[in-house]
Amino acid sequence: MTAANADKPIITLDNVTRSFGAVQALRGVSAEIREGEFFSLLGPSGCGKTTLLRMIAGFDEPTTGTITLDGKPMAGIAANHRPTNMVFQSYAIFPHLSVGDNVGYGLKKKRLPKAEYDREVEEALEMVSLGGYGPRAAHTLSGGQRQRVALARALIMRPKVILLDEPLSALDKKLREQMQIELRRLQRSVGITFILVTHDQEEALIMSDRIAVMFDGQIAQLDSPEALYRKPNTQRVASFIGVMNFLEAKASGEKGDKISLDIQALGKLDIPASALPAGMKSSEITRVGVRPEMMSIVLEGAKSTGHEIDAEIAESEYYGDMTYYLVSLPGKDEPVTISMRNTAGRAVLEPGSKTRVSFSPESIVVFR
Amino acid sequence: MSIDAQNEGRKGLLLVSPTFAYAILLLAAPLILVILFSFWTQDYLDLDTTPTLANYKEAWTAPLYRELMLRSLRISVLVTTVTVLSAFPVAYYVSFRVKERKALWLFLITAPFWTSYLLRVFLWKVILGYNGVFNSALLWAGIIDEPLQFILYNVNAVVITLAHAWAPFAILPIFVALEKIDRSLLEAAEDLGDGPVRRFFRITLPLAIPGVMAATLIVLIPTVGDFITPRLVGGTEGLMISNMIQVQFGKANNAPLGAALAVSSMFIVGGLSLLIFLASRRVGRVAED
Secondary structure (H helix, E strand, C coil): CCHHHCCCEEEEEEEEEEEECCEEEEEEEEEEEECCCEEEEECCCCCCHHHHHHHHHCCCCCCEEEEEECCEECCCCCHHHCCEEEECCCCCCCCCCEHHHHHCHHHHHHCCCHHHHHHHHHHHHHHCCCCCCCCCEHHHCCHHHHHHHHHHHHHCCCCCEEEEECCCCCCCHHHHHHHHHHHHHHHHHHCCEEEEEECCHHHHHHHCCEEEEEECCEEEEEECHHHHHHCCCCHHHHHHCCCCEEEEEEEEEEECCEEEEEECCCEEEEEEHHHCCCCCCHHHCCEEEECHHHEEEECCCCCCCCCEEEEEEEEEEECCCEEEEEEECCCCCCCEEEEEECCCCCCCCCCCCEEEEEECHHHCEECC | CHHHHHHHHHHHHHHHHHHHHHHHHHHHHHHHHHHHHHCCEEECCEEECCCCCHHHHHHHHCHHHHHHHHHHHHHHHHHHHHHHHHHHHHHHHHHHHCCCCHHHHHHHHCHHHHCCHHHHHHHHHHHHCCCCHHHHHHHHCCCCCCCCCCCCCCHHHHHHHHHHHHHHHHHHHHHHHHHCCCHHHHHHHHHCCCCHHHHHHHHHHHHHHHHHHHHHHHHHHHHHCCCHHHHHHCCCCCCCHHHHHHHHHCCCCCHHHHHHHHHHHHHHHHHHHHHHHHHHHHHHHHCCC
């Protein structure tokens, strides 16, 4: 994203709703998608993210509300007249055409001279590292290659926006991780706005400039990956993105830029007032959260940070680079999750071990 | 293990043999007999079994037989064209537009089969006849002053009757081919700039070609040899090769010539089907260019 167009909206969604009979798939979505950004719609299945994407593409119309694309209202404009191109979940590679003709499908209408057409197709194929694949039959491609062809087919149109409908969900884990990075790099180099629909929070965090988390046909939070992870504004967003430990809490007073909290299991604690979501009073606090990596198990010889409590290891899950512990804290029935990096010389603790847990007040997340 | 395998093999043979015997008895045997007959000569009441090509020579050179064969091909190509062209929209409608109760639609398409073929041919006679439904309606409406005569006992009547009789056989394979088209391909084509018409010719039609080909062959092959319809509604100018084959085996008492005509027409239809098959494969491949 360059500074010049950083805040220029390419798509404006204004109170978009969509009903299918009695079912409300979208209940008023408003958002601005900026030119040149990698934007993700993240949510569980049935949250309306695909419906929203299909409306932007022109395969569906909002029941109420408006979609503005590049300054033009999109109502009544069919998909074939919109400056968007889609990468379908099934890739939708035309089985009767060669790889080259699949990629050049949308160019045919322009009636370019053959040499120019061939050159453009080859360029698009090279962009997705499939140079020289043009003459091959579409059915000889592997899953990952089909995905690249679908992408090249969209890129060659030089659209304002490329829409990706769960494009990586059919690939195996290794290939998926590789494609995430490649897609991200490609998006930066071409500078086209990408809108990705995904249910995979990790994928959204890795690839996006901004993420809209959707539940039940509404955007629950729209933020950068880091802001979403560090300051999720509801418990639902917090538990959808990563792992979050929830603790009962009550404010006991305010002094200056600190709020005094009485938190279950952690005890009395002063947190920065900036942790409070905008427009919320400290008296409204009922629950707070702590990420697993924001707490740590105090190993022998470590320096105390000031906030420490007694704990007992209930279970441990060894992941190689990390160990996830389920830790019982006094005053809380369910154990909390704490993750520890397995650095050199750090032992994995056995269930039943008595230990101490440290945390910092800055890591406490307050929910609306 | 090997005893089990032997048992299995014997069981399989036992299971398949009734069908196999049936096929040999009722298909292969008569076919071989017809081929044998075609090399013999009818000698009034006896058959001269000295092999000869005389029957084939007559079948391929006599103007009458050639004319009948060509007419049969012309009529069946016409019937096939009319049937497939009118079946396509029906199949398309049921596949793409009907959202619920597709099965009911398919069931209704087979409705003509609930009565016998012969009855349906007679029905067309009633509709198309001199005092038939069609003429009466036009007379009543004042569109014509006297009954139209060109609609029955000629090629038109044969085409109409056969096209109606074979319509379901054309609709079903085309419908199946259309159903198999992944709908996201159509969305992708639209997304890449195609309007409905371009999309139809670039995606829907090329992908429906296997069904259209099947429909063409299914209608073409049996209509070349149809003899009830031309006999009942075709008049004299609507008679086809199978009517002549029937005559040769019956009244004319020249079974060997009839057999030679039958074998010849079998080869012509076989050759034609092969040509259509090969042509349609090429059409499928070059549809894009």
